[in-house]
Amino acid sequence: xxxxxxxxxxxxxxxxxxxxxxxxxxxxxxxxxxxxxxxxxxxxxxxxxxxxxxxxxxxxxxxxxxxxxxxxxxxxxxxxxxxxxxxxxxxxxxxxxxxxxxxxxxxxxxxxxxxxxxxxxxxxxxxxxxxxxxxxxxxxxxxxxxxxxxxxxxxxxxxx
Amino acid sequence: xxxxxxxxxxxxxxxxxxxxxxxxxxxxxxxxxxxxxxxxxxxxxxxxxxxxxxxxxxxxxxxxxxxxxxxxxxxxxxxxxxxxxxxxxxxxxxxxxxxxxxxxxxxxxxxxxxxxxxxxxxxxxxxxxxxxxxxxxxxxxxxxxxxxxxxxxxxxxxxxxxxxxxxxxxxxxxxxxxxxxxxxxxxxxxxxxxxxxxxxxxxxxxxxxxxxxxxxxxxxxxxxxxxxxxxxxxxxxxxxxxxxxxxxxxxxxxxxxxxxxxxxxxxxxxxxxxxxxxxxxxxxxxxxxxxxxxxxxxxxxxxxxxxxxxxxxxxxxxxxxxxxxxxxxxxxxxxxxxxxxxxxxxxxxxxxxxxxxxxxxxxxxxxxxxxxxxxxx
Numbered sequence: 001x002x003x004x005x006x007x008x009x010x011x012x013x014x015x016x017x018x019x020x021x022x023x024x025x026x027x028x029x030x031x032x033x034x035x036x037x038x039x040x041x042x043x044x045x046x047x048x049x050x051x052x053x054x055x056x057x058x059x060x061x062x063x064x065x066x067x068x069x070x071x072x073x074x075x076x077x078x079x080x081x082x083x084x085x086x087x088x089x090x091x092x093x094x095x096x097x098x099x100x101x102x103x104x105x106x107x108x109x110x111x112x113x114x115x116x117x118x119x120x121x122x123x124x125x126x127x128x129x130x131x132x133x134x135x136x137x138x139x140x141x142x143x144x145x146x147x148x149x150x151x152x153x154x155x156x157x158x159x160x
Numbered sequence: 161x162x163x164x165x166x167x168x169x170x171x172x173x174x175x176x177x178x179x180x181x182x183x184x185x186x187x188x189x190x191x192x193x194x195x196x197x198x199x200x201x202x203x204x205x206x207x208x209x210x211x212x213x214x215x216x217x218x219x220x221x222x223x224x225x226x227x228x229x230x231x232x233x234x235x236x237x238x239x240x241x242x243x244x245x246x247x248x249x250x251x252x253x254x255x256x257x258x259x260x261x262x263x264x265x266x267x268x269x270x271x272x273x274x275x276x277x278x279x280x281x282x283x284x285x286x287x288x289x290x291x292x293x294x295x296x297x298x299x300x301x302x303x304x305x306x307x308x309x310x311x312x313x314x315x316x317x318x319x320x321x322x323x324x325x326x327x328x329x330x331x332x333x334x335x336x337x338x339x340x341x342x343x344x345x346x347x348x349x350x351x352x353x354x355x356x357x358x359x360x361x362x363x364x365x366x367x368x369x370x371x372x373x374x375x376x377x378x379x380x381x382x383x384x385x386x387x388x389x390x391x392x393x394x395x396x397x398x399x400x401x402x403x404x405x406x407x408x409x410x411x412x413x414x415x416x417x418x419x420x421x422x423x424x425x426x427x428x429x430x431x432x433x434x435x436x437x438x439x440x441x442x443x444x445x446x447x448x449x450x451x452x453x454x455x456x457x458x459x460x461x462x463x464x465x466x467x468x469x470x471x472x473x474x475x476x477x478x479x480x481x482x483x484x485x486x487x488x489x490x491x492x493x494x495x496x497x498x499x500x501x502x503x504x505x506x507x508x509x510x511x512x513x514x515x516x517x518x519x520x521x522x523x524x525x526x527x528x529x530x531x532x533x534x535x536x537x
Contacts, residue, residue: 029432037435040342041422048436059431114251116311116336119430123336 005153006146010080012153013146018072021098021138022065023057028130029064029121030056036120064119067105068135075101076142091143098139099132106131190486190498194537195467197504200521201230201237201531207523209258210512210531211270213291219270220523220531223254227272229294242289242299248275248282251312256284261356262321269356270296273317273329281308283347284315284331286358302358303375305347309334316351318458320387320396326361328353328377328396328412330384338421338434341380344372349420351384351398351412353377365415380418380443386459387412392472393489399459399476402426403434405451409474409487409494410444419443425451448494454481457525458510464518466536473497477508479525484511501534 030053038044044052079097083090106128109118121127201207206223213219216232219240227241241255248254253275261269268291276285283305289296314332321327333341333349341349344366352375353364366372386399396412406426410418421434423443428434439445450456458477462470474487474494483499501508501522509525520534 033432033434034436036339037422037437040339041435041437041440044436052433052436056432059427059433063430114313115429116313120338120428120432120434 005155006150009146009149009153010076012149013142014072014076016145017138017142018065018069020141021068021072021135022061024134024137025064025068025131026057026061027053028134029060029119029127032121032124032127032130067109068102068138071101071105071135072098072138072142075139079139090147091140094143095136095139098142099136102132102135103128190469190500192501192503195534196537198533198535199530200235200533201228202528204228204529204531205527206254206525207509207529207531208254208256209510210521210523211258211260212512212514212521213260214264218531219258221255221258221272222529223249223252223256225249225255227255227258227296238294240295242296244274244276244287244299246276246278246285248277248279248312250275250279252315253282253312256315256317257319259319259321259327261288262325268292271302271319271327273315273319275312275315275317276304277308279312280310282310282312283308283334284317284329286319286329286354300358303329303352303354305331305352306373307346307348309337309348311336314383314401316381316384318385318387320389321356322353322389322396323394326353326355328387330381330387330398332383333381333420338382341382341420342417342422344369344376344379347373347376349381350379351377351381351387353414377414378412378416378418380416380420380422382420382424385457386476388459388461388474390461390472390474390489391463393491395489397459397461397474397489399456400446401455401457402450402453404429404431405453406446407450407453407456408446409448409456409476410446413444416444417442419445425449426453447489448487448496450481450485454478454483454485456481456485457508458523460511460513460520462513462518462520464513464516466514466518467520475500475511475513475520477511477522479507479509482506482508484508484522504532 034044075097079093082093117123208223209221211219218230220228226239229238229240256273259271261267269288270291271288286303287301289299313335316330316332319329330351331347337348360374366376367374383401384398398410400408403426406424456476457479460475462473476485483502486497488495488497507525510523512521522532524530
């Protein structure tokens, strides 16, 4: 019963964590792009920044979230395997696995895509690190949420 | 190799004369029944450019690093590319454009552009070599774009001669370096103007600017792969690849800032906005745009007797669009007229017009690429 509740908590935490990392990553890449545009053109005012951020959430967000989904699908089970052996530090392993997973995904995509760098914000090291940080936070959130959910999910009755 | 593609004609016969066609409506004047195709060269890996020598032989560049001399007499193909120690072939990199010296009869030089360097340090080079009739000798490097950048994308690489015996070379932004197209301190995203010997003309627009490279002619470009002088309008036209959307036709102006990446109608391949702006003071707006993209990869101005209805029109080959866009230009505007050669269903890298008879040559972009001659039916 305990195992089933734990598995359910992981499944329920997965999608919110993917969405959080997807939204954070989209917002970060917009700010990096606007920083670059602002460095060669007029200063970006708040309204323009907000409009561009919302536009990117609608148009870049789904693509990026799909990448995060695939990364988490592989990275989180790996993190759970390590935790099963070590029996602790689930927060750290989930965060690290999702961060490394996204970095590997960037390298993989850029190797096979026809353009040198698919996501413009990852052209620089600070941009890449901040994008990876969004995935790191998503991994942390997953670990936290799954623990919370486990606490509040109803226990299954004996024999049912 | 002299394979003729006759389109199946049911109603029309080969007797269609131009005089009859000229009286047809505008749409019919660009009807595919008016022309026929002939493959004049095949099995050329990613052909990029063609020049027609005075004896009607062809020189055809292959992006994969070959320069084919095809004789008009027996169609024999010979690779005549001179030894280039730093030719870089990878992705979009390789051998690019070809052009004959404007006074080729007395100065038989062939100009060619190519990617030079290696994966981490490369850019566009311009060289010329003397044509002996069977080989290219005495290669001279005339220009190497600065800086040496990483990656194998966006080289520009097309060149055109101006009536004042100078040349303009297009240079790409290197893809990852797009913001530097707004800088005058390197060649990324610029066009440059040189004398035919590679010297810097004293009347270049930024010669007096100590912060600018003196060979720069215009800037704010993404990846210009089409350039042609329009003799009637006395204007240099360019075609430029946009990102996802925002392909452009522009009139090149000395000292002009064409806006990339501050202005574009396109978005990034991921769907993200590249810039929030469509218009900014001091930046030149496109004369004509394509959204969605057609990937314009060349430009020719039609001149000749073969298709007089297209006289002085712009011919823009499209890779993604798989056609040649026919556009009409005047002093103020550029208007689309028709999509030509769509029945080929092929990525078209370049279009060249025979300087004497007006036959059109299409370079089909493929690993087993070919050159197709278009003549009147």
